[in-house]
Amino acid sequence: MQELNFPKFSFRFKSNENKISIFDCIRKKFVILQPEEWVRQHCLLYLMEVKGYPKSLINIEKELIINDLKKRYDIVVFNPNGSIHLIVECKAPQVTINQETFDQIAQYNQVLNASYLMVTNGLNHYYCQMDFINKRYDFLRDIPEYTS
Template identity: 35%
Template sequence: MNDYFNKMKTINLKGKVYVFCFIRKQYYLLTQEEWVRQYIIYYIINKRGYNVKDIYVELKAYRAHMTHRMDIIVFKNKRPFIIVECKSKYVNISYTSCDQLMKYYLICKSKYIVLTNGIKTIIFGVQNKGKDIEFLKDIPHNY
């Protein structure tokens, strides 16, 4: 994480700290959830080898007449590959969080789903059209 702290681009405006998002190409208020989101983006790019052009942040998706915003979605071969739901470090990973992530899975049918609050991270590999789920120790490398 120290590597990330050294590379985080921030500015102070009117007593508030903003962080630059390399995906959305602008500054955002540095909330606890935004910190987790930016760290995961950094990790996916720099430690797992995914390309910036394949990553989307707060992508809107529609299901059952509702709009959902997925925190991070990584595409591979033009298909959803990883969905990440980020929470503040003060939010416990709970059934409600998992339920939200599963709704996103039903929309996108990605191969991997990740739920994190920056302290605890749960990674699932989904196969066989959602019938088989395996827990993983890390986000898979981009090969």
């Protein structure tokens, strides 16, 4: 797999019927290693090991309904009170991050109301803080570290 713009992390892999899987510590199972999954697993470890977010507050690939359509978010980090702190949208490295990507995560956030948004293709990362009063997002250099 392609080297990404994240710190070096250790992963568990297994091979079965010519398919490589990577262990997802949140879902507690091996998942097929696709380019987007490679980005998602790096992002997960970045959130936990670098930013200090507890595993117990992280959720992966759950369904949500937007305008009667079923969608799936990549990563959500909850606050201890159950509100949503962060939504992360992961794309494969070859996918260019553009306005459409931000529109997608903004649409998810109309339902989830997260304080922070992160969009990454593993090479480029974009971080935003929501300004609900002015109905916009403000770009940041990074997302904040976890504080309880």
